[in-house]
Amino acid sequence: MSYSVGQVAGFAGVTVRTLHHYDDIGLLVPSERSHAGHRRYSDADLDRLQQILFYRELGFPLEEVAALLDDPDADPREHLRRQHELLTARIEKLRKMAEAVEHAMEARTMGINLTPEEKFEVFGDKDPEQYAEEAEQRWGGTDAYAESQRRVARYTKNDWQRIKTEVEDWEQRYAALVADGEPATGERAMVMAEEHRRHIGTWYFECPYEMHRCLGEMYVADERFKAYYDSLGPGVAEHLKEAILANAARHGA
Numbered sequence: 001m002s003y004s005v006g007q008v009a010g011f012a013g014v015t016v017r018t019l020h021h022y023d024d025i026g027l028l029v030p031s032e033r034s035h036a037g038h039r040r041y042s043d044a045d046l047d048r049l050q051q052i053l054f055y056r057e058l059g060f061p062l063e064e065v066a067a068l069l070d071d072p073d074a075d076p077r078e079h080l081r082r083q084h085e086l087l088t089a090r091i092e093k094l095r096k097m098a099e100a101v102e103h104a105m106e107a108r109t110m111g112i113n114l115t116p117e118e119k120f121e122v123f124g125d126k127d128p129e130q131y132a133e134e135a136e137q138r139w140g141g142t143d144a145y146a147e148s149q150r151r152v153a154r155y156t157k158n159d160w161q162r163i164k165t166e167v168e169d170w171e172q173r174y175a176a177l178v179a180d181g182e183p184a185t186g187e188r189a190m191v192m193a194e195e196h197r198r199h200i201g202t203w204y205f206e207c208p209y210e211m212h213r214c215l216g217e218m219y220v221a222d223e224r225f226k227a228y229y230d231s232l233g234p235g236v237a238e239h240l241k242e243a244i245l246a247n248a249a250r251h252g253a
Helices: 005-012 017-023 043-057 060-072 076-098 116-123 132-139 143-152 157-179 188-203 209-221 223-230 236-250
Strands: 039-041
Touching: 005 039, 017 039, 017 060, 017 188, 039 043, 039 143, 043 060, 043 157, 076 209, 116 209, 157 188, 157 236, 188 236
Parallel strands: none
Antiparallel strands: none
16 A cells, blocks of 8 residues: 555645655655655655654754654654753753743733724733733833833834734734745745744734844743644744754754
8 A cells, every 4th residue: 555745745734845855865765756756655654744843843854754754773762852851951051041931922011002993903802901010010120121112112013913913924824834834944934934923023022033033932832822823823923933943943943
């Protein structure tokens, strides 16, 4: 029994482009070819793909995945233990960084100088100051918080409406990008990650790439953010985080 590249993409929830890339780099070379030269995948190929996706979900780079699967002396459990140690250290570092930066979504709720009627007109039944007290307690002493307060205190109803419109437009386009199967490390995703970073810098506070990386990690680590972005589409939060990291990396951050 063998399967076409389209069938395998459907089974695994990946794009045909991803499978072609895995073939090109030798990570997952289909066992067969049709008479017309089309890729055909065996059950053993599907087993290997399952292992690849498992390690990718854990954050392993493709080169290390290949080493794990092809090196007979490699111990997957040791790799997992090492990855766990690295992730634990990274989480602690990010937790400390998070204390020094403004929370992007919470930042937009602070210092809003609108009447109750105007707030409802712009934000509907969402309370724009829901997390204001928490944000002040956690980040009130940071430069990012102070800068955000200075900026948003000047915004009018029209400013907030423009911000809301820009955010909704970006969210719709990014959700469509994810639904289309565009990889987080692809050009389109990284361009939109850069647009996300610049939006923060335009309206709230300067957001260098390292700070943007931290925000991307929080979008997954903080259940409120994860739920928010995943409400746009399955896996959007994780996809956005990876796009932010890829965009920062290509800019040398």
